Amino acid sequence: MMSTIKTIAFVEPSFYGVSFARAAYQQGHTVIAIVSSKDNPKKYGYEGIYHDLIVADIRDEQSLYQAITDSPYSGKLDALIPATDYASHLTAKVAERLGLRGVPYEAALKARNKDLARQAYAEHGVPSADFRKVRNFDEAAAAAREIRYPVVLKPTNCASSQNVYFIHDEAELQNAMDIIVDFKVTYMDFKVREEYLIEQYLEGPEFSVELFLQKGEAIFAAVTEKRTTPLPFFVETLHTLPTPSHTDRQEDIIRTAVHALQAIGLTDGPSHVEVKLSPSGPRIIEVNGRPGGDNISSDLLVLAFGIDIFEATVNYYLDQPVSLNTEHNRAASIAYVTAERDGVFEHIRGFDHVQQHPNVVRAHVAVAPGDTITKAKSSDDRLAYFIVASETPQEAKRLALSLLESLSIAYRNQEAGIV
Missing domain, CATH: 3.30.470.20 (ATP-grasp fold, B domain)
Incomplete structure (x- = not known):
């Protein structure tokens, strides 16, 4: 139990974000969930670990801001934390307006939009994938010819490998584009941008880096090995923490991940960075400015090292001391x-x-x-x-x-x- 009870609002706890609400609740804080529906605590499994609900359109910055300022918690929040990927940039903007600590809006926006992140990597010399932003099949076909097959087609602002395709040739590209242009709405009714990425396919084993930064430096880092389904899809089916393979390259992988975070302006707090270890070295797949999902942070980090990254993140948002000491090595x-x-x-x-x-x-x-x-x-x-x-x-x-x-x-x- 914390000696000082704080009031913390979480925007739409879901998936990994439920662990945020649980950590704050167990620390003894007052937990407010800002939700698009009163049914969501039951839907996402956090009934009993919050104290109050505020209903808002989480897809709209002004609605979020107004719902908070019209609530009994106006001027009383100690932290506002994004608890779903899709609202992370909006939450950052509202936190700035309320004068609360958080991820810079521009950094959150780049983390949410893969094209903006790729541009930042290119500008800062971070090794990633050659890419083109396209709107239709003709642009996609021209981009694929420039990059050279095989390529990857993906939405610019989605997650969970939704409509991510491995493409061998123009016929496959046409089929995939026909599907992806009809993909208009993703989780929680967030709109899918009608701009897509054609990317160079990166060869090599895949990893993620679980990080916590302070002033741009890693105070905690661990590498997770991933296994995915056979192509043409990229569904993750196995995570092992810490990685059992390529341990001699861990420092290179971590260094590249930190460089990517710095490039988009994420210098403090937790992150989950996906990396391919290509024949030419580590290359960035994507960056997420939050703890890793898929039970990596909620379970694997705890089992492997005794690390509670959610508790540490709550403390970061509250501007309280962060402890990430390894308790064991399993x-x-x-x-x-x-x-x-x-x-x-x-x-x-x-x-x-x-x-x-x-x-x-x-x-x-x-x-x-x-x-x-x-x-x-x-x-x-x-x-x-x-x-x-x-x-x-x-x-x-x-x-x-x-x-x-x-x-x-x-x-x-x-x-x-x-x-």
């Missing part, structure tokens, strides 16, 4: 179950055994019998996950992969039987 992995084909879900064979394994600390199935499932094209299509803890990264990864390979999906056929 390892953890999270593995996601995905479907190899489309169909109607019945159950996951072997999942009971996984849940009972002594190294599995948590396991969860996100679908129910009778649900239609598809081959994973984005993170939304993952069916289940489990988290393993071990003494070494190599053992954590080996065990997670072994358990993952022991599972299979039972489908319901049209006669209501099981196959």
Whole structure:
């Protein structure tokens, strides 16, 4: 319990952001959730860990500002924290207007918009991918010819690998563009910009860097190894922290990630930076000015190092001392179950055994019998996950992969039987 209770507002807690609300609540602070619907605490799983709700249009800066200034908490907030990616830049702007500490608006805007971030990397000499911003197929085809196939097509302001495509040739590009131009609205009804990126495809293993900066310097850094689905999609299916591979390149990877954050103006607080270790060295995929999702921050950092980055971030926003001392050196992995084909879900064979394994600390199935499932094209299509803890990264990864390979999906056929 904190000696001084503060009043903290979180903008639309969801996914990783629920851990923010929980950390502040457990610290004894007064937690206010600013939401687009009163149903959201139940929807996103934070019932019982907030004290009050404020309803606002979280897609609109003025609505957020007005909802706060019209509330009983006007002039009484000690911190305003973005708890969803999509509202991070708007939250930053409102925090500036209220005189509260936070990420600079321009930095948050660049982190949210991949084209602005790529431009900043280029201006500051940060190794990333060659790219072009395009609006239609003709521009995309011209850009792909300049960059040379294979290329990656993606939205400029989305997340969770939504409509990210690996493209071999012009025919595939045409098909993907036909789909992506019809993608108008993403999570929480945020608009998808009608500008897209054609990027150079980066070869090499993928990592993320979990960072906490103070005045541009890393006071905590850890590298997570990633595994993704086979191309043409990029859905993450395994995270291992700390990385069991390419440990001799960790410092290079961390240095490149910090350089990228500095380039967009993120100099304080938590971040999650995705990197490819290409044959020419680390290259930036994207930067997120918040703790890593996918249970990396909420579970893997805690299991591996005893680090609570959410508690540290709450303290940062409150301008209180930040403690990120490593309590132990272990390892953890999270593995996601995905479907190899489309169909109607019945159950996951072997999942009971996984849940009972002594190294599995948590396991969860996100679908129910009778649900239609598809081959994973984005993170939304993952069916289940489990988290393993071990003494070494190599053992954590080996065990997670072994358990993952022991599972299979039972489908319901049209006669209501099981196959």
